[in-house]
Amino acid sequence: MLIYNSPRGTSDYYGEDIKYIDFITDTAKNIFKIYNYKEIITPHFEHTEVFTRSIGENSEIVQKEMFTFPDKKGRSLTLRPEGTASVVRAIVEHKLYGENLPLKLFYIGDMFRYERPQKGRMREFRQVGIEAIGSDGPSIDAEVIWMINNFFKNLGFKNLLLYVNSIGCRECREKYIEILEDYLKPFGKDLCHDCVNRLDKNTLRVFDCKTSGCKKILENAPKISNYLCRKCEIHLRKVFGLLKVLDIPYVHAENLVRGFDYYTRTIFEVISTDIDSAQNALGGGGRYDNLIEEFGGPKISSIGFATGLERTMLLMKDLDIDIEEPGKNQKKIYVINMSADFDEYLFGILKFFRQNKIICDTNFNIKNVSKEIKWAQAQGYSHIVVIGENEVDTNKLIIKDLDNYTQTELNWINEKSRLLKLLR
């Protein structure tokens, strides 16, 4: 009888899921290495302020989605809802910016957000993310997008759409927000309840509104692209120019804004056009030019990106994207023991195989041989060996190749090299 479920919004992963998770993380590590990124591991919880200050007091995440708890001495701690804040905290704490910049880091780990769960949206979920610290030029933006694009390509995705926008630097954004507010205020009660709130606290986020009334009003709203300062304008154009050189399809999404306060200038999202769901965003990121300074570090600019592991996995399954399992073509031997009387002999063989790094297993419960063979085939073993009276008496083994329907008989004591050649 089931007494406990895993808590709401958490999940156990095993079997097939592990293959996907390994494939996604291995693919990420391989591609990040090619672009010279190094791994960083940070704690799963931080002082609450690390998140409230960076993500923003008025953001959804801080307002209602954080797992915050006091420790035994009453200090407020929070399970990380995203990766960037922790990485930046670590960089400033250890003065990692003292190295040759940009400092390129990646992380893979669990994040926590107290939300109403849905498919592809969990309370505990994994993110794969990167941060490039210490370059304010558009070329690093383009390289980050380039790498992300390659990451999804290597996973096997085809129909991806890249949304790119600039929300300007602190100065031009502030000016733009004033202009936007002037435009929106006269509409007053025509705006939905949420947007009235946003107008007050986080004006840019009105662009996330999905109500048709607000959407209509926003159609004619002033676009930030017309109000970027000269430097921000040049920056964005250069990013677009480099994306064209790289042949990466993108859309200038002028209504794209993002949920964290720390973003400046370039922001982007990767969307799958193959999936018709609210959870179609595979990942997102952007530039944050002030965050390191706000954490007590020097004034250096950075850019980062994060993608959801579970969401990526779900989408790969939905789209029937095959994964290359590492070692899929490696030979695997199933040794069928016919009787517990031969256990000593069997263990001698298993010991020899395993010392020689041959993947093998055996039946620990004695069963009908033909059923064992069927099972071994279904499990993807490449060879079987049966241990019975004949083998024990003569040291001869019959190696059956399950893929080619062939079999080889040899004396495994006298012909060890021949045996190994066959199985490696």
Add this chain to the structure above:
RNA sequence: GUGAGAAUAGCUCAGGCGGUAGAGCGCAGGUCUGUGGAACCUGAAGUCGCGGGUUCGAAUCCCGUUUCUCACCCCA
């Protein structure tokens, strides 16, 4: 946080307007005492998510609860 639907065997699901719990796949055994993906036969497995209520009797009706799913919200 709001609204809606769902939960039955390991898996996918049927059934049900109250009267002994079903199928397919999988699992186990056999036909078959040592060799191929098959076929056939047999079998095990469930307090019908959990708790309470109504009733002679609840998997079925009612209430609560947990989890999942969907739409909001937001995001990965």
